[in-house]
Amino acid sequence: MGVQSTLTRQQAEQAQAQNDVPCFHCGTSCKWLRVDDAQGRPFCCHGCRLVCELLESSGLDRFYDLAPAPGVRMEKEAQAYDFLDEPAVRDSLLDFFDGSIGKVTFRAPAMHCIACVWLLENLFRLHPGVGKSQVNFPRREVTITYQADNMRLSELAALLASLGYEPELNLTQLQHRNKPTPLHRRLTIKIGVAGFVFGNVMLMNLPAYLGLNAATEPGFALFLSTMSLLLSLPVVFYAAGDYWRAAWLSIRQRSLTIDFPIALGIAALFLHSLAEILTRTGPGYLDSLTGLVFFLLCGRWFQQRSYDALSFDRDYTAYFPLSVVRKVDEREETIALTALEVGDRIVVRHRELVPADAELRSGHALIDYSFVTGESEPVERHEGERIYAGGRQVGGAIELETVKPVSQSYLTSMWEDAAFHKEGGPRLRNVTDRISKYFTLAVVLLAAGTWLGWAFIDLGTAVRAFSAVLIVACPCALALSAPFALGTAWRALGERRVFLRGADVVEAMARTNHIVFDKTGTLTRSQAHHVEFRGAPLSAEEAGWVASLARHSTHPHCLSIQQKLAPERWPDDVSSFYETAGSGIEGTISGHALLLGSRRWIEALGIEVPSDAEADMPSQVHLAIDGAHRGAFVLTSALRDELQDLARELQGGRVPLTVLSGDSDKDKTRLEAALGSAAAGLHFRQSPHDKLAFLRGLQEKGAHVMMVGDGLNDAGALQQSDVGVAITEDTSAFAPACDAILDADRFGSLPAVLHYSRRAMHVIYACFALSFLYNTIGLSFAVTGRLSPLVSAVLMPISSVTVVSVAVLGARWAARSCLGPQPGGAS
Amino acid sequence: MSVLVLLLLASLLVALIFLGAFLWAVRSGQFDDTFTPGWRVLADEDEEIPKEGGAERNETESKE
Numbered sequence: 034m035g036v037q038s039t040l041t042r043q044q045a046e047q048a049q050a051q052n053d054v055p056c057f058h059c060g061t062s063c064k065w066l067r068v069d070d071a072q073g074r075p076f077c078c079h080g081c082r083l084v085c086e087l088l089e090s091s092g093l094d095r096f097y098d099l100a101p102a103p104g105v106r107m108e109k110e111a112q113a114y115d116f117l118d119e120p121a122v123r124d125s126l127l128d129f130f131d132g133s134i135g136k137v138t139f140r141a142p143a144m145h146c147i148a149c150v151w152l153l154e155n156l157f158r159l160h161p162g163v164g165k166s167q168v169n170f171p172r173r174e175v176t177i178t179y180q181a182d183n184m185r186l187s188e189l190a191a192l193l194a195s196l197g198y199e200p201e202l203n204l205t206q207l208q209h210r211n212k213p214t215p216l217h218r219r220l221t222i223k224i225g226v227a228g229f230v231f232g233n234v235m236l237m238n239l240p241a242y243l244g245l246n247a248a249t250e251p252g253f254a255l256f257l258s259t260m261s262l263l264l265s266l267p268v269v270f271y272a273a274g275d276y277w278r279a280a281w282l283s284i285r286q287r288s289l290t291i292d293f294p295i296a297l298g299i300a301a302l303f304l305h306s307l308a309e310i311l312t313r314t315g316p317g318y319l320d321s322l323t324g325l326v327f328f329l330l331c332g333r334w335f336q337q338r339s340y341d342a343l344s345f346d347r348d349y350t351a352y353f354p355l356s357v358v359r360k361v362d363e364r365e366e367t368i369a370l371t372a373l374e375v376g377d378r379i380v381v382r383h384r385e386l387v388p389a390d391a392e393l394r395s396g397h398a399l400i401d402y403s404f405v406t407g408e409s410e411p412v413e414r415h416e417g418e419r420i421y422a423g424g425r426q427v428g429g430a431i432e433l434e435t436v437k438p439v440s441q442s443y444l445t446s447m448w449e450d451a452a453f454h455k456e457g458g459p460r461l462r463n464v465t466d467r468i469s470k471y472f473t474l475a476v477v478l479l480a481a482g483t484w485l486g487w488a489f490i491d492l493g494t495a496v497r498a499f500s501a502v503l504i505v506a507c508p509c510a511l512a513l514s515a516p517f518a519l520g521t522a523w524r525a526l527g528e529r530r531v532f533l534r535g536a537d538v539v540e541a542m543a544r545t546n547h548i549v550f551d552k553t554g555t556l557t558r559s560q561a562h563h564v565e566f567r568g569a570p571l572s573a574e575e576a577g578w579v580a581s582l583a584r585h586s587t588h589p590h591c592l593s594i595q596q597k598l599a600p601e602r603w604p605d606d607v608s609s610f611y612e613t614a615g616s617g618i619e620g621t622i623s624g625h626a627l628l629l630g631s632r633r634w635i636e637a638l639g640i641e642v643p644s645d646a647e648a649d650m651p652s653q654v655h656l657a658i659d660g661a662h663r664g665a666f667v668l669t670s671a672l673r674d675e676l677q678d679l680a681r682e683l684q685g686g687r688v689p690l691t692v693l694s695g696d697s698d699k700d701k702t703r704l705e706a707a708l709g710s711a712a713a714g715l716h717f718r719q720s721p722h723d724k725l726a727f728l729r730g731l732q733e734k735g736a737h738v739m740m741v742g743d744g745l746n747d748a749g750a751l752q753q754s755d756v757g758v759a760i761t762e763d764t765s766a767f768a769p770a771c772d773a774i775l776d777a778d779r780f781g782s783l784p785a786v787l788h789y790s791r792r793a794m795h796v797i798y799a800c801f802a803l804s805f806l807y808n809t810i811g812l813s814f815a816v817t818g819r820l821s822p823l824v825s826a827v828l829m830p831i832s833s834v835t836v837v838s839v840a841v842l843g844a845r846w847a848a849r850s851c852l853g854p855q856p857g858g859a860s
Numbered sequence: 861m862s863v864l865v866l867l868l869l870a871s872l873l874v875a876l877i878f879l880g881a882f883l884w885a886v887r888s889g890q891f892d893d894t895f896t897p898g899w900r901v902l903a904d905e906d907e908e909i910p911k912e913g914g915a916e917r918n919e920t921e922s923k924e
Contacts, residue, residue, distance in 0.1 A: 099902075099903055147899045147902060147903055148903075150896060150899050150900065150903065151899075151900075151903035154900070168896050169892070169893045169896055170893070170895050170896040170899065171893060171895045171896070172893070217891075218886055218887070218889075218891070218892070221886050221891055222883060222886050222887075225879065225882045225883065225886065226879070229875060229878075229879045229882075232875070233871075233872060233875055236868065236871070237868065240864075253864070253865065256865055257868075260868070260872075
């Protein structure tokens with residue numbers, strides 16, 4: 034047997050090595066399954082082969098020329114989209130519909146390359162009903178026009194899904210579907226106008242700088258100054274409009290923000306210029322004025338970027354599906370979730386979400402509430418018991434009867450808490466505003482002092498010097514420091530897959546002095562388990578059998594066991610496989626009968642389990658081979674590998690950390706060991722409301738709290754915290770409303786990110802110092818009454834440009850030294 | 861100097877035409893997606909795409 038088994042093993046290894054080629058369609062390795070087509074090209078599954086054949090028969094084979102293996106792996110089973118044809122659902126999804134032509138925008142997160150864009154824009158070749166389709170890649174959206182006579186909306190969605198670009202459909206799209214108007218369009222127009230005026234006013238002022246004598250050429254001088262005045266009107270009253278409004282607001286709220294001295298400076302510039310031009314005493318400072326507004330708007334544009342493909346303010350509706358399977362008279366139909374009524378019977382399958390509070394009618398329910406409550410183990414429910422919305426069924430299909438409308442479930446009631454409606458409350462004053470308070474006071478005092486000083490000598494000079502101080506002190510460079518430094522930091526973090534809601538989050542992060550972690554899914558990995566086998570060790574061959582059996586089930590425990598055992602070669606296929614949903618799996622491999630499942634299930638099958646084995650827990654999977662109990666796999670949720678380093682680094686930075694978990698305290702000792710003395714407290718069995726209250730308590734003691742979580746149970750705490758960070762395995766998947774989305778792979782970089790945010794603040798302080806220096810130089814001209822338009826026109830751009838360069842280069846350099854070199858090629 | 865006045869007015873007129881074109885471009889949404897059109901050109905049917913170009917694209921993708 035020994036010789037034979039080595040031979041077969043070698044053969045199997047050879048076969049596996051031969052098959053370890055990328056799938057022609059999606060690039061996945063064909064190690065596990067290889068399907069060749071007529072031309073001998075390898076595919077990882079039949080789905081990929083079918084898509085490839087479909088594309089080639091439709092003349093779309095160019096798809097494969099654009100990028101190697103550009104396809105999307107066909108993982109999910111075909112879904113029914115019939116509910117999309119319901120008039121109510123259809124009308125709320127469509128952008129436009131006139132009875133025959135419909136236009137719809139789908140989000141398809143699976144698109145990832147140039148070939149995807151090309152394929153989606155050539156959809157019309159696959160179905161005669163499709164008209165024009167246009168992709169917006171940064172938003173991962175495709176806008177499709179289709180002929181309603183020729184094609185139903187459900188067919189269109191199914192067509193996309195059949196190519197692997199499953200459209201994202203969730204409840205949010207039904208409930209509030211007002212597309213956000215592109216805010217940046219208005220800003221772009223303002224920048225365009227200001228830039229245009231800036232250039233032309235400079236042109237009009239050029240003769241004056243070159244020595245035009247207004248006395249000898251009065252007509253020409255008048256023409257030039259009138260033209261500049263006319264040109265600058267749209268800048269003052271349109272492009273700078275936001276500054277007027279903000280300044281007015283800051284007066285009414287009695288808080289001096291940076292916008293106030295800016296508006297003061299613009300007003301002084303404009304009025305002074307107006308007076309000079311009307312009295313024909315000079316050309317005024319209109320070039321400085323328009324340049325100032327232009328630079329300020331550019332700073333605003335730089336700061337106001339956001340990630341189109343990510344959403345930072347999703348509520349539970351984004352987590353809920355759009356449709357649900359309803360059972361009426363033993364017949365299943367797919368209906369829109371909004372049409373679900375109390376008393377309806379619904380069918381929930383493996384990995385599907387329970388959309389409303391319901392009672393179990395039939396089937397074996399094993400509900401995974403980890404995302405909603407933080408409990409790491411699925412809970413078992415019996416017929417007649419209540420199942421709350423938000424849980425996911427693990428195992429076979431179950432039938433439920435809804436007892437509450439979707440909008441009134443336990444989960445949605447959490448959203449009624451005040452913490453979710455704190456928008457509009459007093460926001461944290463940022464560093465620029467805090468400094469500008471003193472700055473404004475100093476400027477006003479200085480201007481008044483200058484006026485007083487000159488008033489006894491010469492009243493005309495007094496007025497000129499007064500407005501000159503206000504002009505020169507206009508904190509343009511100061512106002513540009515933070516936007517450019519924070520905007521650069523935001524980009525640098527994004528390149529390293531730490532996505533912030535906006536640039537101002539960097540500042541909030543720099544102030545963090547307490548970090549609160551969720552446990553399940555945050556400190557532990559959501560899918561992976563640490564697996565340990567208790568019992569007589571398994572031989573390599575037996576391990577192979579178990580792995581092979583486990584591979585046939587989608588239960589997360591089976592997945593973990595399979596990954597743990599990961600045999601070098603896979604034995605013969607399993608015969609007579611049978612899964613008892615939520616209990617166990619059985620099958621025969623190479624003539625040996627294997628049972629893998631819960632203790633009760635194994636005992637019920639007549640196998641004696643030694644009584645010294647620990648009590649039956651969901652996290653224990655018992656194994657029996659040929660009717661004899663062999664032992665049990667004990668699964669514990671795996672702590673993230675980076676956790677110890679993270680705790681050590683945070684401790685070095687003297688940032689205390691607290692763990693709030695919705696789970697039981699079974700992981701307490703392991704967490705304590707991993708976190709060491711960095712942990713300020715570990716709290717278990719915390720409800721979402723407890724977490725919220727805990728954060729409020731910390732904040733009342735003056736802490737700036739960063740909350741790191743992943744699930745809906747952290748949603749309240751994420752909102753309440755000063756910085757809410759959501760950890761997600763897949764950035765295109767659902768993450769609760771938060772300030773930052775952190776790719777789970779980058780979890781270990783959290784201390785570095787905190788450190789970097791503080792360094793970015795140092796860069797801002799350096800820029801402030803620089804801009805104060807320029808202001809002092811300018812003021813020395815202004816106070817002595819010698820500020821000419823030329824000095825102002827030169828000083829203003831120089832100070833802005835140097836401050837912006839220092840801000841950008843400083844933040845870039847700090848990013849390289851804190852976060853390591855920029856990963857190449859990320860777009 | 862009256863020549864300069866004419867020249868300045870003419871240059872202003874040209875600049876205004878460009879400003880108008882810019883405003884039209886922004887309003888018609890040409891700045892909403894500044895990424896995809898670049899790829900769309902690369903995927904145009906008529907010309908053959910150099911192979912290494914495609915490979916590069918894929919490399920950068922996989923690093924993301």
